[in-house]
Each structure stands twice: as C-alpha cells, then as structure tokens.
Amino acid sequence: MSPERRLRVLIAKPGLDGHDRGARIIARGYRDAGFEVIYTGVHQTPQQIVSAAIQEDVDLVGLSCLSGAHMYLFREVVKQLAEKGAHDITVIGGGIIPPEDIPRLKEAGIREIFLPGAPLEKIIEWTKENVKPSKMPI
Amino acid sequence: MSHICSEMRKGVAGRMFDSLGDERKGDAMFSNKTLNEVRQGMKKWLEEVKGFTSDFPGKRRFSTISDLDIDPIYTPENITGLDFATDIGYPGLYPFTRGCQATGYRGKVWTFRMFSGLGGAEDTNQRWHQLLAEGETGLSTAFDFPTLMGYDSDSPKATAEVGKCGVAIDTLADLEVLTKNIPLDKVTTSMTINPPASVLWAMYLVAAERQGVSWDKIGGTIQNDMLKEFIAQKTFMCPPEPSIRLISDTIEFGTKYVPRWNTISISGYHIREAGATAVQELAFTLADGIAYVQDVIERKKLDVDAFAPRLSFFFDSHMDFFEEIAKFRAARRMWAKIMRHRFKAKNPRSWWMRFHTQTAGCSLTHQQPYNNIVRTTTEALSAVLGGTQSLHTNSFDEEFALPTELAATIALRTQQILAEETGAINTIDPLAGSYFVEALTNQIEDEAWEYIKKIDAMGGMLAAIARGFPQKEIATAAYKFKRQVDNLERVVVGVNKYVAKEEAPIEFLKIDERVEAEQIKRLQKVKRTRDNRRVALTLNNLRVACQSDKNVMPYVIEAVKTYATEQEICDVYREVFGEYQDPGFY
Numbered sequence: 001m002s003p004e005r006r007l008r009v010l011i012a013k014p015g016l017d018g019h020d021r022g023a024r025i026i027a028r029g030y031r032d033a034g035f036e037v038i039y040t041g042v043h044q045t046p047q048q049i050v051s052a053a054i055q056e057d058v059d060l061v062g063l064s065c066l067s068g069a070h071m072y073l074f075r076e077v078v079k080q081l082a083e084k085g086a087h088d089i090t091v092i093g094g095g096i097i098p099p100e101d102i103p104r105l106k107e108a109g110i111r112e113i114f115l116p117g118a119p120l121e122k123i124i125e126w127t128k129e130n131v132k133p134s135k136m137p138i
Numbered sequence: 139m140s141h142i143c144s145e146m147r148k149g150v151a152g153r154m155f156d157s158l159g160d161e162r163k164g165d166a167m168f169s170n171k172t173l174n175e176v177r178q179g180m181k182k183w184l185e186e187v188k189g190f191t192s193d194f195p196g197k198r199r200f201s202t203i204s205d206l207d208i209d210p211i212y213t214p215e216n217i218t219g220l221d222f223a224t225d226i227g228y229p230g231l232y233p234f235t236r237g238c239q240a241t242g243y244r245g246k247v248w249t250f251r252m253f254s255g256l257g258g259a260e261d262t263n264q265r266w267h268q269l270l271a272e273g274e275t276g277l278s279t280a281f282d283f284p285t286l287m288g289y290d291s292d293s294p295k296a297t298a299e300v301g302k303c304g305v306a307i308d309t310l311a312d313l314e315v316l317t318k319n320i321p322l323d324k325v326t327t328s329m330t331i332n333p334p335a336s337v338l339w340a341m342y343l344v345a346a347e348r349q350g351v352s353w354d355k356i357g358g359t360i361q362n363d364m365l366k367e368f369i370a371q372k373t374f375m376c377p378p379e380p381s382i383r384l385i386s387d388t389i390e391f392g393t394k395y396v397p398r399w400n401t402i403s404i405s406g407y408h409i410r411e412a413g414a415t416a417v418q419e420l421a422f423t424l425a426d427g428i429a430y431v432q433d434v435i436e437r438k439k440l441d442v443d444a445f446a447p448r449l450s451f452f453f454d455s456h457m458d459f460f461e462e463i464a465k466f467r468a469a470r471r472m473w474a475k476i477m478r479h480r481f482k483a484k485n486p487r488s489w490w491m492r493f494h495t496q497t498a499g500c501s502l503t504h505q506q507p508y509n510n511i512v513r514t515t516t517e518a519l520s521a522v523l524g525g526t527q528s529l530h531t532n533s534f535d536e537e538f539a540l541p542t543e544l545a546a547t548i549a550l551r552t553q554q555i556l557a558e559e560t561g562a563i564n565t566i567d568p569l570a571g572s573y574f575v576e577a578l579t580n581q582i583e584d585e586a587w588e589y590i591k592k593i594d595a596m597g598g599m600l601a602a603i604a605r606g607f608p609q610k611e612i613a614t615a616a617y618k619f620k621r622q623v624d625n626l627e628r629v630v631v632g633v634n635k636y637v638a639k640e641e642a643p644i645e646f647l648k649i650d651e652r653v654e655a656e657q658i659k660r661l662q663k664v665k666r667t668r669d670n671r672r673v674a675l676t677l678n679n680l681r682v683a684c685q686s687d688k689n690v691m692p693y694v695i696e697a698v699k700t701y702a703t704e705q706e707i708c709d710v711y712r713e714v715f716g717e718y719q720d721p722g723f724y
Contacts, residue, residue, distance in 0.1 A: 016283035016299055018372030021413050021500070024613050024724035025620045041720030042372045043287075045295070067283050068539065068649070072298030098538055098646065116504040116537060117633040119624040 005133050008058040012040040012049040014077060017067035022094060022116075026062060029120035030127075046076040054086050060131050063093040063110075070097055071104070078109040090131045094118070167222055168214040176213050203458040203628070204415035205618070206581065212573035220576055225471070229566045233474040235467050235579070237525040238490040242566030247557045249528035251328060251494065252550055255280030255304035256540050257653045258660075259315035262305040266320060268543070272550055277320070277358075278328040278530060280304030280540075281338075286373050288334040288708030291657040300654035303540065304330075308661045309701045313341040314348070323351040327358040328403070328494070328528075333375035335362035336388050337707045340694040343396065359400040359450055359494075362388055365426040365599055369608045371408035372720060375708060378600055380715035382433050384690065389430070390438045391691035393445045400450040402430060403494065409608075410454035411500045413616020416465045417582055419454060421589030422599075422608050424472055427451070428590070429599040431481055437687075442481045446488035455521040456498040457513060463569055464578035466524025469493070472583055494528040495521035502537050506632035507644055510534035515552050522562050523569055529553055538646040609723040661703065668701040676700050677710055684714040 011027040013020055020042050027039040038056050040049060053061050061081075063074050074093050081089055093105065094114040102113045111130065114123055168176075200208050209216070220226070227233060230240025239245055252274055255262045266277055281304040284296035290308045291300045300306045307313055317327075322345070331338045339360045346356045364381035367374045374381070385402060392401035406414075406423035414422065427449065434440055453469065455462050473491035477483040497517035502510045511534045518531050531549040533541030541549070556562055569575040596602045603609070622628040629635045676697040683693040697707050 016287045016289070016295060017303075018367075018374075019411075020372055021411070021616055025413075025617050027724045028613070028617050029620075039722045039724050041722030043720065067299060068302035069283075069298040096537060096539070099643065117630070119634075120620065121624060 006034060006036050007060065007127065007131060007133055008036045008038070008056065009060045009062060009127075010038045010040065010049070010053050010056060010058040011062045011064070012044055012052070012077075013042040013064055014044050014046055014049055014073040015065055015067055015069045016043060017065055017069070018042045019066040019095075020064070022066075023062075023064040026064070026094070026120070026123065029124060030062075033120075033124045035127075046073060046080055049077050050080040050084060050086070053081065053089055054084055058089060059133055060127060061089055061091045063091065063095075065093070065095040065097075068096065070095060071101060074105055074110050075108040082109070092127075166218060167220050168218065173214060173218060176215050180213060180215065199627075202416070202461040203456060203619075204417060204461060204615075205622075206417075206461065206578075212577050214573060216573050216577035217580065220580070225580075226570050226576070232478070232486065232489055234470040234490060236567035236570055238470065238492055238527070242525070243522075243557070243563035244566070247563060248522065248526055248553075249276040249326075249494075250274050250550060250553045250557075251276035251278045251528045251530055252546060253278040253280050253328075253330065253496065253530045254541075254546065255282070256647070257301040257305065257649055258657055259305055259307065259312040261301075261653075263316055263318050263320070265543075265546075266316075269546070269550065270320075270325070272547060273554060274550060276326050276328065276528065279316075279330060281329075281331055282306045285334070285338075285704065286331065288337075288375050288705060288711070290703045290705035291654065291661055293705060296654075298654070300657050301649050306653070306657045307338065307341070308657070308703050308705075309664050310341050310344055310698050311660070311664050311701060313338070313345050317342070317345050317349070321351075322346045322349055323355040326356075328361075329358065330361045332361055332364055332367050332371075332373050333381070333711075334704055334708050335360045336384055336690060336694050337698065337704050339388065339399075339401075340691065340698040343695060344698055353396045354398065356396065357398040359403050360388070361405060361452070362402045363405045363426065363430075363452075365429060365603065366405045366408050366423070368603045368718070369409055369422060369426075370412035370414070370612060374718045374720075376711055376715035377718045378603060380711075381718075382429070382600070383437065384711070385430060386434045386437050387689045387691055389434050389445055389448075390440060390689055392448060393440065397448075400448050403450045403452045404430065405452040407452050407454045407496055409612065410456060410498065412612050413500075413619060414612045415615050416456065416458070416461050417585040418589065418608070418611055418615060420465055420469055420472070420582060421586035421593075423451065423453070424469070424476065424586065425590050425593045425599045425602070425608075427473065428476060428480070431477075432598070435481070442477070442483045443485040443488050446477060446481070446483050447485060447490065451491055451493035453493055453495050453521075453526075454498050455495045455517040455524070455526075457501045457517065459516055459520050460569075460575060460578060461582070462517070462520035463524045464575055464582050466493075466495075466521070466526065467567070467570075467575075467579045468583040468586065470525070471579075472586060492527050494530070495524075495526040496530040497521070497532045499532055499536060502532060502534070503630060503633050504537040505641060506638055507534050507537060509632055510537070511548060511552070514549060515556075518552055518556055519560075519562065522556055523567075525567060535644060535646045538644070540647050540649070542645060542647045606721060606723045609721075613724050664701050665703070672700040673697070673702045673706070677702055677706060680707065681710050681714060684710060 031037045092112045229236040283299045389401045404427045406419040410419040470491045474489040477489045497514045533545035533549045535545045680693040
C-alpha cells in the first residue's frame with residue numbers, strides 16, 4: 001500500500017464577496033485531476049476557513065477574493081493557521097489582485113498567487129510540484 | 139461540408155407555442171416557389187464550394203461563445219415559418235421583437251447610465267457630479283460589500299471591505315450626502331442592491347422627501363432580485379421564501395405610492411457573469427420573472443396590469459456579437475408572450491420588456507488591459523443593435539480595481555461615439571430580416587422555452603433553486619468554457635494567444651485605507667446623536683410587521699427616519715426570517 005494519500009484541497013471564499021465563478025471552476029478542476037476537494041461556499045470568515053482546514057485535514061487551502069479585501073483576508077487566514085500550529089498547510093490565492101500586492105502577500109506566507117486567465121493545468125501542475133501529502137493516511 | 143446540410147436548421151418548425159397559443163396567421167414570408175429556388179441554389183452552391191472546403195483550415199468548429207453551432211450561410215430556408223406580422227412586426231407593437239418604443243432611438247437615445255460608487259458617500263457624490271457634467275443621463279450606484287450584505291461599516295465582517303467595491307452607506311445621513319445637490323426629480327437613480335433593497339430604497343424616499351420632492355416625481359430602480367442571487371451572484375441574507383415576500387412588499391408599495399419607480403430589475407447579468415450561456419441567461423431570467431409575477435398576484439392579490447408595467451430587466455452583453463443581438467430580440471418577444479398569454483395581462487405596457495444592459499465584465503482581461511476598450515465597444519454595439527433602453531459600459535481597468543476617472547470617461551465616451559457618430563441609431567432594429575439573426579433569434583427562443591418548461595415541471599424557480607438546478611447548469615457551462623479556453627478551442631486575445639512577453643503596468647485606482655476608519659467615525663457619531671429610544675421602538679414595530687403579513691415598507695421608512703442603521707434593520711430580518719447558507723454547488 002502506498003503511504004501517500006490523495007491530496008486534500010480546501011477551496012474557500014473569504015469575506016463578503018460572492019463572485020465564486022473562479023472558485024467553483026478551480027474546485028472542479030482539482031476534483032477532475034484526482035484531488036479530494038472541499039468547497040466552503042461563499043461568505044466565510046478567516047476563522048471558519050481555518051477551522052474547516054484543520055478539521056478536514058487538508059494539505060492545501062486555495063483562497064479566492066475579487067473584492068479588494070485580499071490583503072487583510074488572505075494574511076489573516078495564514079496568520080490564524082500558524083496560531084493553530086497548522087504551518088504545514090500550504091495557502092495559495094487568486095482573484096482580482098493588483099500586481100504590486102503579490103510580493104507582500106508572498107512575504108506574509110501565501111505561497112503563490114494565480115491571476116485571472118491562469119490555466120487550470122498550470123495551477124494543478126504547481127500543486128503537484130509544491131504540495132506533498134504530509135501526513136499518513138487516516 | 140456534409141454536416142452543414144444535415145444540420146441545416148429547419149426554420150421555426152420546432153417552435154413551442156403549446157402553452158402560448160399559436161398566433162401565427164400561417165402566411166409564411168417566402169413562397170414555395172422561392173423556397174424551392176433557394177434549395178436548388180443551395181445545392182449548387184454546396185457543390186461549387188466542395189473543392190475549397192475539403193481542406194478547410196483545421197476543420198475547426200464555428201460556434202458562438204455559448205457553444206451554439208453556426209452554419210456558413212443562412213437563407214430563407216432557415217426561417218421558412220417566420221411570419222412578419224406575428225414574429226417581427228413593428229417597434230412599439232406586440233410582440234416587441236423590434237423594441238418597446240415606437241420611435242426607437244430616434245425618439246430618445248438609450249440612457250447612458252454608468253455604474254459608479256467608491257469610498258465614502260462624499261467621494262461618490264463628487265464622481266456623480268463629474269459624470270453628469272460629462273453628459274451622463276442617469277445615475278447608478280455601486281455599493282460596497284458590507285452595504286450589499288446588510289452589514290454596517292463597524293461590523294467585524296466588514297473589515298477591509300468598506301468603500302472598496304463601491305460606496306459605503308450605513309444610515310440615512312450617508313444617503314443624504316450621496317444625493318447632495320442632485321435634483322432627484324430630474325435625474326433617475328438605479329441602486330444595485332438586493333437583500334437590503336427595502337432599506338436603501340426607504341433611505342432614498344426619505345432623502346427625496348427632505349429635498350422637497352414628492353414620491354410621485356422620483357424615478358429610478360432598485361435591483362431587488364433575490365432569485366438570481368441564489369442562482370448566481372451569491373449576495374444573499376435570508377432564505378428564498380421570505381426574500382420573495384420582501385420583494386413583493388416593495389412591488390406593492392411602489393405600485394401604490396411611487397408610481398415611476400422600477401421596484402425590481404430582473405437580472406440576467408449576474409447569471410451570465412457566473413458562467414451561464416446566453417440561452418441560460420435568458421431562460422433563468424424569464425423564469426425568475428415568472429416567479430415574481432406569480433408571487434405578487436397570489437400574495438398581494440394585485441391585478442397583473444397594476445404592477446407589471448414597472449417590472450424592468452437587466453442583461454449582459456457578451457463578446458459574441460450576433461448571439462447577443464438575437465438574445466435581446468428573443469427576450470422581448472418571449473416576455474410579451476408570457477405576460478399576454480400566461481398571465482393574461484391586458485395592458486400593452488405589461489407586455490413590454492424594458493431592460494438595462496451592461497457589457498460583460500467577465501470578458502475583460504487582466505492581460506493587455508487596453509484591449510478591453512475594444513471588447514466593451516463591440517459589446518455595447520450589440521446592446522444598441524439589440525435595442526437596450528439603458529447601458530453601462532465597463533472601464534478597461536476593472537480587472538484591477540474600480541475604474542479611474544480617465545477609464546470611466548473613456549467608457550462613457552464609447553457610448554457617446556456609438557450614439558453620435560456611427561449611425562447605429564438611425565433605423566430601428568436594423569438587423570431584422572437578416573436570415574441569420576432571425577434564425578438565431580428563433581433558436582435562442584426555442585432553447586430558452588425548453589428550460590422554462592423544465593423549470594415549470596420542477597414546480598417553478600424556487601423549487602428548481604432548492605434542488606440546485608440552475609446553479610449546476612451554470613457551473614457546468616462555466617467549467618466547459620474554461621476548458622475550451624485552456625485547450626485553445628476558444629481564443630482570448632492576450633490570454634491564450636497573442637500573449638505579450640511583458641505586460642506594461644497601468645495606473646489604477648486605490649481606495650485610501652482611511653476611508654474605512656472615517657466611515658466608522660461618521661457612523662458612530664450618528665449613533666451618538668440620534669434618539670436611541672425611537673430607534674428601538676421603530677425596530678420593534680418592524681419586527682412585529684415582519685412576523686405578520688403586513689407590508690414592511692412603512693415600518694422600514696419609519697426606522698430609517700430615526701437613523702436606524704442598515705444593519706440594525708437587516709438584523710431584524712435575519713432574526714425573524716433566518717439566514718441562508720450557501721449550499722456550495724460546483
């Protein structure tokens with residue numbers, strides 16, 4: 001038996017923004033690529049996302065925000081994950097993100113930002129290369 | 139080439155009139171003699187082009203952006219059953235395929251209505267005055283997310299969202315600043331607001347009253363369309379059933395006291411932006427419209443003709459030029475049939491579908507953003523050729539942030555150039571009679587009826603939403619489109635073809651972080667200076683009204699006058715009606 005399990009991904013929509021087309025497409029793309037996917041639905045607080053990530057034992061959290069509140073919301077998710085000791089969960093993001101914000105988000109621990117138009121293939125490739133199932137199968 | 143012959147569409151033979159009554163007189167537009175000649179000519183032509191088309195470049199598919207297959211040419215054969223009088227007709231006359239206004243744009247050019255809102259009320263008031271000075275003819279308010287969701291600027295849920303995607307409005311005091319020196323009896327205002335629509339409308343009504351303008355003199359629109367929120371835009375608060383009740387309350391109130399106000403804008407825009415096809419956008423919007431009309435008739439016992447003339451619509455104008463024109467024409471014709479035959483409306487005004495259009499935000503690209511000006515231009519032209527009453531053109535920088543003044547001005551100028559320079563307004567419904575456009579109009583109508591039939595069979599739109607039907611249909615269409623773009627089956631210039639080696643940075647708008655702190659300060663000042671006993675009393679009266687079947691509007695207006703905040707009023711709704719949780723279909 002392989003010690004590796006399938007990667008578990010949480011796609012989350014933080015904040016009040018309801019634009020979920022991107023999030024839904026990414027969730028489906030991951031699912032079709034063989035990942036286990038949990039989609040939170042819209043209007044999640046950072047706390048709700050962090051507790052879902054820990055409870056669901058995910059390897060990756062993908063955040064999507066189109067409202068302009070990403071600087072606060074994305075960093076808050078990373079901060080609260082760290083506070084709960086969940087440093088091993090990779091966080092990535094996407095949405096309407098001005099280019100100048102990207103370095104600051106990366107500094108705060110968001111591993112990668114995917115901008116509008118990024119092909120699904122590219123996001124999935126990146127995930128396979130950069131995220132490894134860190135835990136043994138349950 | 140053979141697939142073209144076999145797929146040659148059969149005019150309107152398959153059209154559905156079962157629930158609508160066949161109105162056609164049976165006089166087809168083309169004689170049998172003409173049709174025979176066309177068939178023979180077509181056969182000859184196909185023989186002739188065989189040699190050229192055998193090595194047709196890559197044997198690629200030619201289809202609309204919504205994935206409808208398109209033939210190389212269209213002839214009378216594609217519209218054999220079309221009847222001029224009953225299917226096309228004249229502008230201002232049933233079935234309104236050619237427009238609701240008899241004089242088209244010759245009588246009145248569409249309203250240039252630019253959606254705008256940013257920062258605090260004062261910032262937006264300034265932008266509005268500037269847009270009016272530049273020749274805009276109607277106002278349209280974009281609210282920030284906390285306002286859209288019924289939260290005050292000092293709510294923890296509002297952190298980092300205040301003034302970002304639009305203007306922050308917490309109390310009547312903000313709305314008074316927003317409308318300062320705007321003559322509310324002369325300018326019409328559209329407010330894109332949904333779950334808290336009753337609250338923002340009440341604020342506007344009171345602000346008008348305080349300007350000395352009576353309610354029968356003001357005009358405008360509240361979006362107030364919750365079904366499309368559950369289906370697509372996901373700005374929701376209470377569950378569907380009480381949400382519909384609040385909408386019927388506003389429609390009833392408007393019918394009685396604010397006769398020039400459009401109390402709902404039944405919106406396909408957000409459905410399309412969420413990834414729907416043109417047919418889905420049209421079908422789901424009409425099915426939503428049916429649900430609202432049904433509810434007002436049943437719940438309020440109003441005669442359909444009492445309120446139907448004030449129903450308005452809102453569509454997207456996407457990149458596929460002809461598909462959009464066909465969609466707009468089909469939309470008017472379908473709504474006219476629905477109102478006349480399904481709801482037995484007698485007043486021709488009830489048969490009208492008046493609509494606002496916005497160019498497709500989802501078609502704009504982050505890459506090479508100046509190209510977005512061109513996209514918006516062709517989309518706007520589709521809307522104009524489709525006969526829109528009102529238009530918003532997106533700014534090229536909206537993939538980055540809210541538009542700068544320069545970008546918003548170019549977008550407005552785009553409309554002015556179309557209206558003043560291109561000649562597009564000279565004749566009404568200029569594409570009528572085009573074999574292609576008429577055939578496509580019929581096809582879109584037929585496919586939309588199929589959806590409406592399915593939704594009727596489920597028990598109507600509320601039942602369809604409960605089982606996730608429209609949500610899943612849209613999710614599938616959105617995913618399919620994304621795969622097509624990723625696989626290069628569809629080209630998006632600058633994204634998957636003609637990609638720039640290096641993207642030149644552009645200037646875009648940043649909302650000052652101080653806006654949030656200042657707005658919270660303003661809100662707290664209002665809370666300190668108002669009469670809190672009166673606030674509590676009016677909120678309690680509203681609670682009691684919500685628990686009964688009384689119309690909530692008079693109670694919301696009373697609460698607004700005491701400077702009760704938007705969230706305080708919405709919290710009453712949440713408490714009485716509960717909150718809706720996103721089922722998260724994908």
